[in-house]
Each structure stands twice: as structure tokens, then as C-alpha cells.
Amino acid sequence: MSARTPAVPAASPHGWARALLTVLSALVAMAVVASLGLWAAGATGLPGGAFPRVVMAVVVIAVGGSVELSGDAGGLVGSDAALTVLPLSVTLTGALVLARGFVRPLRHGGHGGTAGARESAGWAGRIAVLWSAALLGLAFAARRTFAVPLGEGLLNDLGDFFGIEPRVGFTTDVPSTVLFGLLWLAGVLVVALLLTDGAALPGRLRTLVASARPAACAMVALLLACVVLGLVVGLVAAGTRGHPAETFAVLLLGLPNLAWLALTIGLGAAWDGRVEGPFGLPMPRVLDEVLRTPDISTLDLGTLTERDGRMWWLPAAAVVLLLASGLLAAVLSPAGTPLWAHAARLAGALVCTVLMICLVGRVYAHYGLSVLGIGDLGGGLTGQVFLRPRTWTALWRAALWGAAAGLVGALLVRWSRAGRRAGAGRGGRDGR
Incomplete structure (x- = not known):
């Protein structure tokens, strides 16, 4: 009697490796769009090699994160800065890539009923865990301080006289970045489920989603x-x-x-x-x-x-x-x-x-x-x-x-x- 060769289980379409690929694909796409946009806007000339950090800051802002601007040059100089704007080209790029990566395994590997719904929830949870880790990394990396010129005329003369070198920078609020980044992710996944026909959902929720789709x-x-x-x-x-x-x-x-x-x-x-x-x-x-x-x-x-x-x-x-x-x-x-x-x-x-x-x-x-x-x-x-x-x-x-x-x-x-x-x-x- 011949021995049977044990079957090798297929790689799960909802596993951690696939979730990591989905998250990284979205972040890379957003970083590419942000880099090209900032390059076209002339941000590559920022002093101190700040351009990569600015790209990270734009990605953080695009997913709802909080970036705070600051300035310091001693007691003789006052500075004030604030920024609230979403670069929606970057946001939309990330949402489309992330949504596609999320729904594709559900279309090809989902099962109906309660088990399928549980599997879908686990798949979303894996993406959320890795997304949180990525947000933490971006929040700590998107920080920079660099010197800025005072321009010409009286301000420049005063700066030279008092030896003033103004410095401006940006930093991230880590808790709010992670919180709002996760809310943004939840919104993207909910909309993706609304648009996906055949996704595994509980019975009543499936009926509600079908009517809204x-x-x-x-x-x-x-x-x-x-x-x-x-x-x-x-x-x-x-x-x-x-x-x-x-x-x-x-x-x-x-x-x-x-x-x-x-x-x-x-x-x-x-x-x-x-x-x-x-x-x-x-x-x-x-x-x-x-x-x-x-x-x-x-x-x-x-x-x-x-x-x-x-x-x-x-x-x-x-x-x-x-x-x-x-x-x-x-x-x-x-x-x-x-x-x-x-x-x-x-x-x-x-x-x-x-x-x-x-x-x-x-x-x-x-x-x-x-x-x-x-x-x-x-x-x-x-x-x-x-x-x-x-x-x-x-x-x-x-x-x-x-x-x-x-x-x-x-x-x-x-x-x-x-x-x-x-x-x-x-x-x-x-x-x-």
C-alpha cells in the first residue's frame, strides 16, 4: 500500500503576509504621489534634507493625522503657524489602493454565513493592526526642524544685528494621528464593503448593505x-x-x-x-x-x-x-x-x-x-x-x-x- 503524500495547505488569502502587502502598497502609492506633488511645488529645496520628512508628514495629514507647526528663535522673535488641509489626491490614492487590497481576497476566498463574516472581520483586524504600526512609525519619523531665512530688508537687518537665526519645524501628535488614521481606515473599509457584491456579512447586515449599495x-x-x-x-x-x-x-x-x-x-x-x-x-x-x-x-x-x-x-x-x-x-x-x-x-x-x-x-x-x-x-x-x-x-x-x-x-x-x-x-x- 503506497503512502499518501500529505497535502500542503494553500496560503491563506487573509493572512498576515497579504495584509502587510496591502498596507505597504497603499503607503508606497501615497508616498509616490506626495513626493511628485511636493517636487512640482518646489519643496525639494527645503534646507537640512527635510524633503523625505515632509513627504511623511503629508502622508500623515492625508489619513487624518495631526501635524503641528512650530518656530523658535529666542525671545526677540515671535512665530505662529497652523495648518489644516487634506491633500486629497494623496488621500484618494491610498483609499483606492487599500480598498482594492481589502476586497480582493473577500471576492475570491470568502465563504457565506457566520463563518465567512468572522473571517472577514479577522482580515480587517489584521489590516488594522499593521496599519496602526505603520501610523506609529510615520508619526515618529515625520518630524523636522530647520533654519529659514528672514528675507530681505528690515527683518534681515534686524536678524543680522541681533544674531537671530529663526528655526521652524513640524512634529506629529502621535495619539491623535493613530486614532484618526484608524477612523480613516474604518471609513475606507466600510465603503469598500458597501461596494463589494458577495462579501461575507451577517444576514441582517447583508440586507441593509444590499439596499444601500x-x-x-x-x-x-x-x-x-x-x-x-x-x-x-x-x-x-x-x-x-x-x-x-x-x-x-x-x-x-x-x-x-x-x-x-x-x-x-x-x-x-x-x-x-x-x-x-x-x-x-x-x-x-x-x-x-x-x-x-x-x-x-x-x-x-x-x-x-x-x-x-x-x-x-x-x-x-x-x-x-x-x-x-x-x-x-x-x-x-x-x-x-x-x-x-x-x-x-x-x-x-x-x-x-x-x-x-x-x-x-x-x-x-x-x-x-x-x-x-x-x-x-x-x-x-x-x-x-x-x-x-x-x-x-x-x-x-x-x-x-x-x-x-x-x-x-x-x-x-x-x-x-x-x-x-x-x-x-x-x-x-x-x-x-
Whole structure:
């Protein structure tokens, strides 16, 4: 009797090695996008070899981490700096890579029922553990202090006279970085599960997710379509208007910031903001012109079209994209879904989407440096930029737009299906 060769167990698609590959792939992709964006923005000239640490800091900020700015040059120099802005190009890149790595084993190796749900939870837990370790490493590495020149004129003369060498730097708040980084991860995984058909979930949760999936898919498609359109516009601008490095800095660091901002403005929302000083945040010229005023400016369709009449395409693009989203949600929904359900679900999904844009699209940045109380003479060492939404106005407009798009999309799909059934019926009678 021949001896049987023991079977070698296959490598688990939900194991630690696969989880490590998923986490590292997301971090590497984010670091590459951040590096290219910072390079295009001219950050490679930072003193003291600070560029790699700045890249790490951008990745930390992109996942919701906290980076604190500081400055010190002794008692004769005062400094103040703050930064609250998400580089959403980096954020979106990491989310897409991480979501793909998370759902792929679930599609190919998941099992139904309670065991499958437990396996999925274990797979998410492994990713979360390794993600936490990566966040800790980034939080401790993304720290740097370096000297900055005082510029020219009176500030420089005072600095030379008193022997002052200002130093600025950044550091991370480790606990908040890990906490908000894990919350960001949880959001990415939840959205990935919403979009994944056939993922192993408990019975009641599976039913709830199935009802929400069409609208969720429509909203993700809407956000990605806005980014793609923004990319096309940006590439055309880079090739025709000059200053390609500045344009690519915008694309690689803040493309979704601008594309999703444009979507909300196309829906009729308004933002308040202001730009003061020679600020280095990359932004389109028309946006800088609207916000660079002595008082707080209103950023909406009216103020944009006053500067550039071509901004009237924003509502037209928003209408087309929303109608396409309504069609997609209706096609993915089960036949027989009531019209009111189509309208209500897409309205709720669009409200959640616009709320997310309002939360992640806020910008606040400030820096100031003064010698003996003098901070804006000759050196240009002060500046501020902020942008905040009028949230409630944006949300109720999103509810109306979403309900209308869901209703119209459902009606179009219903009429199309009825037409196909009628055509099939006529074909069958003619065949007899």
C-alpha cells in the first residue's frame, strides 16, 4: 500500500503576509504621489534634507493625522503657524489602493454565513493592526526642524544685528494621528464593503448593505468622475497656459479638493474664504483672485463667473453627472423598487457625500514671523488662507438635487425596460 503524500495547505488569502502587502502598497502609492506633488511645488529645496520628512508628514495629514507647526528663535522673535488641509489626491490614492487590497481576497476566498463574516472581520483586524504600526512609525519619523531665512530688508537687518537665526519645524501628535488614521481606515473599509457584491456579512447586515449599495456605487462613481474631469481640465491647462509645474502640483496634491469643491458650487453651494500674503498653497488663478480681498469673500457660482465666464459650465456638468448617477443607481437597484425609494436613497447618499466634502474640503493655514514685533515689512513672512463651507445650504440643496436625480434616473430606466419588454413581446408575436 503506497503512502499518501500529505497535502500542503494553500496560503491563506487573509493572512498576515497579504495584509502587510496591502498596507505597504497603499503607503508606497501615497508616498509616490506626495513626493511628485511636493517636487512640482518646489519643496525639494527645503534646507537640512527635510524633503523625505515632509513627504511623511503629508502622508500623515492625508489619513487624518495631526501635524503641528512650530518656530523658535529666542525671545526677540515671535512665530505662529497652523495648518489644516487634506491633500486629497494623496488621500484618494491610498483609499483606492487599500480598498482594492481589502476586497480582493473577500471576492475570491470568502465563504457565506457566520463563518465567512468572522473571517472577514479577522482580515480587517489584521489590516488594522499593521496599519496602526505603520501610523506609529510615520508619526515618529515625520518630524523636522530647520533654519529659514528672514528675507530681505528690515527683518534681515534686524536678524543680522541681533544674531537671530529663526528655526521652524513640524512634529506629529502621535495619539491623535493613530486614532484618526484608524477612523480613516474604518471609513475606507466600510465603503469598500458597501461596494463589494458577495462579501461575507451577517444576514441582517447583508440586507441593509444590499439596499444601500446602488446609491453608494453611484456616489463613488460621481466623485471619481469629478476627479477624472478635473484631471482632463488640468492637463489641458498645463499644456496650453504655461506654468506646468504649478498645475501638476495642484493635480498631485489637491485635485479632488478642487474637483469636489466645483461639484458643490455647481449644485448651488457657497463657501466663505480669504487669502492673504504670498501663500504657497497651489490653487488656480481664478480661485486666488476671488479669495484675495480685504474682507471675507463668498465663493460661489456668481463670484466665479464675474472673474471667468466659463465657470457657467459648473452647473451644467453637475446636472449631467447627477443624472448619470441616478441612472446608475436605478440600474443597480432591484426591479420593482418604488420611485420614492429611488429618490429618497439617492437624496440621502448625496447629502452624505456633500457633507463629507464639506468636512474634508475645509482649509485653514496661517504663518507669521516677527522680529521685535515687525513681521510684514520687507520679508513677506506673514500669510493666511482659509476656506469653509456654508454647510446647511449645501446639504438641503444636495437633498433636492439627489431626490430629483434619483427620480428621473428611475423613470428613465423604468421606461427603457418597459420599451424592451414591449419590443420583445412584438417580436414574439411576429415570430408566431
